[in-house]
Amino acid sequence: MAATSAGCKTKPKNITPIPGGNASVAGAGGLIGRDTSGSLGSGGDVVTVDESGNIGLSGLEEFEDMLMDREALAAQTVYFEVDRSEIHPDDLGKVEAVAGILAQDAQNKVMIEGHCDERGTEEYNRALGERRALSVRDALVGLGVSADRVRTMSLGEDRPADTGFDDAAFARNRRGEFVLLKPKPGN
Amino acid sequence: MKKATLIQFPVLAGLFLAGLALGQAQRSIDVDVFDAGEVKAIPVALEGFTGETLALLKFDLFVQGFEFVDKAKAQFTIKGSNAGSINGAVYDHVKRGFILNKRYQGGSLRRQAHTFANNAVEAITGSPGIGLTKIAFRQFHGRDTEIHVADFDGHNSKRLTHDNSIAAGPEWTPNNDSLFYYSYRRHNPDIYSHNVHTGVRRIVARYSGSNISPAVSPDGRRVAMVLSKAGSPDIWAASADGTGLRRLTTTKEAESSPCWSPDGRWICFVSRAGGRTALYKIPANGGAMSRIRTVGAFNATEPDWSPDGKAIVFTTMRGGGVFEICIVPPGGGNVEVLATGEDPSWAPNSRTLMFTSRSRGKRVLSVLDVPTKRVKTLPRSFPGNCTQAAWSK
Numbered sequence: 001m002a003a004t005s006a007g008c009k010t011k012p013k014n015i016t017p018i019p020g021g022n023a024s025v026a027g028a029g030g031l032i033g034r035d036t037s038g039s040l041g042s043g044g045d046v047v048t049v050d051e052s053g054n055i056g057l058s059g060l061e062e063f064e065d066m067l068m069d070r071e072a073l074a075a076q077t078v079y080f081e082v083d084r085s086e087i088h089p090d091d092l093g094k095v096e097a098v099a100g101i102l103a104q105d106a107q108n109k110v111m112i113e114g115h116c117d118e119r120g121t122e123e124y125n126r127a128l129g130e131r132r133a134l135s136v137r138d139a140l141v142g143l144g145v146s147a148d149r150v151r152t153m154s155l156g157e158d159r160p161a162d163t164g165f166d167d168a169a170f171a172r173n174r175r176g177e178f179v180l181l182k183p184k185p186g187n
Numbered sequence: 188m189k190k191a192t193l194i195q196f197p198v199l200a201g202l203f204l205a206g207l208a209l210g211q212a213q214r215s216i217d218v219d220v221f222d223a224g225e226v227k228a229i230p231v232a233l234e235g236f237t238g239e240t241l242a243l244l245k246f247d248l249f250v251q252g253f254e255f256v257d258k259a260k261a262q263f264t265i266k267g268s269n270a271g272s273i274n275g276a277v278y279d280h281v282k283r284g285f286i287l288n289k290r291y292q293g294g295s296l297r298r299q300a301h302t303f304a305n306n307a308v309e310a311i312t313g314s315p316g317i318g319l320t321k322i323a324f325r326q327f328h329g330r331d332t333e334i335h336v337a338d339f340d341g342h343n344s345k346r347l348t349h350d351n352s353i354a355a356g357p358e359w360t361p362n363n364d365s366l367f368y369y370s371y372r373r374h375n376p377d378i379y380s381h382n383v384h385t386g387v388r389r390i391v392a393r394y395s396g397s398n399i400s401p402a403v404s405p406d407g408r409r410v411a412m413v414l415s416k417a418g419s420p421d422i423w424a425a426s427a428d429g430t431g432l433r434r435l436t437t438t439k440e441a442e443s444s445p446c447w448s449p450d451g452r453w454i455c456f457v458s459r460a461g462g463r464t465a466l467y468k469i470p471a472n473g474g475a476m477s478r479i480r481t482v483g484a485f486n487a488t489e490p491d492w493s494p495d496g497k498a499i500v501f502t503t504m505r506g507g508g509v510f511e512i513c514i515v516p517p518g519g520g521n522v523e524v525l526a527t528g529e530d531p532s533w534a535p536n537s538r539t540l541m542f543t544s545r546s547r548g549k550r551v552l553s554v555l556d557v558p559t560k561r562v563k564t565l566p567r568s569f570p571g572n573c574t575q576a577a578w579s580k
Contacts, residue, residue, distance in 0.1 A: 057418060
């Protein structure tokens with residue numbers, strides 16, 4: 001998909017203008033706030049970056065009605081150090097593998113789930129899990145995956161992979177999981 | 188002469204005792220939470236109450252700075268009966284007279300008893316009681332968690348959400364009509380407002396990524412929250428309906444747990460922007476974020492600004508999963524450690540806190556009276572883990 005013109009009204013530094021940047025999303029319970037941040041867009045390879053280097057997320061509507069395949073990328077789960085969100089160099093090969101699989105079918109997208117061990121407070125962990133998922137997303141984008149094909153979801157400490165209470169269990173819980181998103185047949 | 192002396196002596200003694208009483212009353216009215224553990228509990232004797240009412244009164248009074256002693260050592264006697272309805276009186280042993288005497292009717296017996304406890308607290312300390320306040324909290328149902336609402340002592344609990352997913356982070360609006368929280372019911376953590384009387388629920392924020400940790404401004408017109416739509420978990424503010432969205436922080440690091448100053452001018456939150464987890468504040472209308480120093484406590488998270496504006500309570504992560512409740516002046520400075528536990532929430536009296544503690548591997552809600560530094564677990568227990576208590580305003 002090629003980006004058309006239009007652009008954001010506010011233009012922070014390092015920003016590539018994106019069409020349709022001011023998306024609003026209607027939810028079942030009522031109207032949702034309008035995005036005036038100049039982030040996100042639905043264009044192809046266009047990326048919105050703010051002054052801190054954060055890459056804006058695409059609208060949730062881009063990912064609705066897709067099938068979730070938790071098995072396809074299960075082997076690529078990446079793990080994090082205590083209280084850190086940087087990707088471990090040993091895990092870069094997994095991220096490259098995911099980028100390679102996404103390159104095979106332009107229809108597919110990916111969700112990255114960020115998880116934490118239980119040794120942080122609840123809301124802190126939920127934000128940390130999101131930061132971890134976003135770090136993985138940044139790495140995928142760095143490998144050429146279009147930012148609008150990647151969504152993130154933090155589950156904080158709520159979905160441990162291992163319910164044990166020792167360092168080995170905690171290490172298995174500080175993770176980023178990839179879920180392959182495929183278009184529903186017929187769509 | 189002898190007669191005059193006899194008359195004068197009781198007068199002098201009376202003045203002395205009155206002065207003492209005044210001093211103590213003032214201390215209890217104007218307690219400083221930074222004197223935590225140094226303020227003595229007010230000794231009272233309880234007479235005439237039985238069973239559930241006695242237990243209720245003891246809990247209400249304990250968490251507001253009272254202790255229970257024999258009548259001979261009591262400064263006040265709180266007496267009455269609970270046969271059918273509540274009769275209650277407070278006798279001041281220093282002034283030698285009743286300072287409260289009331290009969291209660293209507294509502295439940297528990298409600299009458301909470302109201303009497305409030306009247307007794309106010310008669311003795313001059314400060315309104317918290318007996319009729321509510322809490323909202325997160326309760327675990329297996330892997331899922333739902334929002335529950337209850338009286339502040341855990342009784343009359345009602346389940347608010349039936350989302351069969353993760354619902355968390357409840358916060359009250361200032362009029363206590365609605366809760367803001369987030370839920371994964373639509374496969375993404377989205378922020379909702381939910382009227383607890385009508386059941387009407389509205390979406391406040393549903394963007395790609397995290398929409399979590401809502402906090403309503405003291406005037407009820409705005410909401411601060413954590414959104415990651417711009418590519419990092421940042422503090423955002425909006426009108427209470429979610430419109431007029433504005434990004435306040437632009438760091439590469441994760442921000443979390445916003446709360447408001449009682450004057451509505453500042454939002455306090457947690458950030459790793461300085462390289463380690465710490466408290467910051469930022470003008471609610473945007474501007475530069477500045478650090479709130481917590482001397483003696485690293486990894487400060489989950490701040491809550493007291494309604495009187497005098498203290499920020501927070502959780503320090505000591506490492507190894509050990510959490511402690513601490514307070515610091517809003518301008519920053521030395522930290523006072525209050526208790527082991529996490530996620531504290533101020534009662535409207537700015538002296539009592541509710542927080543999460545651990546009891547035999549289970550997470551339960553506990554109440555802390557800050558000036559006397561005494562803790563009681565909620566008298567009512569729940570089947571699942573309970574966390575994230577939010578005290579009504």
